[in-house]
Amino acid sequence: MGKLKKSEIITANEMRCSCGQKSSCTVESILTIDDRGQMVLPKDVRERAGIKPGDKLALISWEKEGSICCLALMKTENLSGMVKEVLSPILNDTGAE
Incomplete structure (x- = not known):
């Protein structure tokens, strides 16, 4: 998978979920990465x-100063719902969808 162009990147401000304004971030656990680059999410x-098992997860990253x-x-x-929400206004403007 190649790198996204700047115009294709969804910024943190554009990302929305159903958690709402009053949600908070929590450190759930500390994970260790093994020699193969794998980690375990606690049960x-x-x-x-x-x-x-079998669910697909998207890994989302934020970059600052090249890292x-x-x-x-x-x-x-x-994720697909958020992408659709972000792209929907663009698709409506072009008459596509």
Whole structure:
């Protein structure tokens, strides 16, 4: 997968979820990356997030001064809704959809 063009990047301000304005960030756990680059999401986090075997997650990154500074995981089913929401005004302007 190639790098996205600047115009294709969804900024943090454009990303929306159904958590609402009063939601907060929480450090759920500290993960260790093994020699193969793998990590384990704790069972309680998977259960609360509704993540089951076979689910697909999108890895989202934020970059600052040429280095990735933040990472987030999101179920792809939620990501597609956000992308549609961001692209919908553009598609409506062109008459496509």
